[in-house]
Amino acid sequence: MKKDDVCEVVCVHEDIVRKVKQRVLGQEKILKLAGIFKALGEPTRLKILHCLKEEEMCVCDISEVLEMSQSAISHQLRVLRDLRIVKYRKEGKNVFYSLDDEHIFKILDEGLNHISHH
Amino acid sequence: MKKDDVCEVVCVHEDIVRKVKQRVLGQEKILKLAGIFKALGEPTRLKILHCLKEEEMCVCDISEVLEMSQSAISHQLRVLRDLRIVKYRKEGKNVFYSLDDEHIFKILDEGLNHISHH
DNA sequence: AGAACATATGAACACATATTCATATAATAC
């Protein structure tokens, strides 16, 4: 999109626009935040996280619970790991995953609240 | 994927799997919840919501603040409307949007907390 | 050492989706 015709519309409430424009989050923060939500916004990953909310689990257990291939689970765990949404612990051949952070719990719960009250 | 070789792995912690399996969310709830998070997980939509967290705004104002085309914003607002994440109010030619729900506020804030503490 | 098992990962394909462009709808002003 050309920089000039970015907004072709002329109806602008100047005071509001000025105020809100000052409070816009930086691109970096937006991307980071969007990254977290995007991770939670995929059914498989959400299921994984909902499992880990209950128990620390190894890849195979998750695979079994969700009735999906080990590979698919492992790929998604990689995404969650990279975003530091889950942490892991090696024990012999197993790798046990768990939620990284209290905020993830809260976000999940708040989401559940939202869909209940509706 | 064929139902039979759903999980080709044999290392299973039976007690954990049994317990967690009972608590798995139904597909409908998962999809609804994932839908919400997915909506928040797209930078443009997240920016829009962050704006609406400050002020009720019309399409054109959002367009101006985010320096994006009216069409792009309108398309994304449709997604947010369908998911009842935002509500709207018509006033003459304008349509003013705002966050639908307290939970959306909380989820956004909890997300911001998460990326700050990191 | 080799075999068996748990996990990770690269490539490919299929599917979803965000933006643009063009146009439609709806409301106001003249």
Place this chain on the structure above:
DNA sequence: GTATTATATGAATATGTGTTCATATGTTCT
């Protein structure tokens, strides 16, 4: 009525991504 403005939307394109398949890595056991 027509013109103008604000918003909505359908189609097309480009980009992103989840799963599968095949394979690699790493660990334990014999």
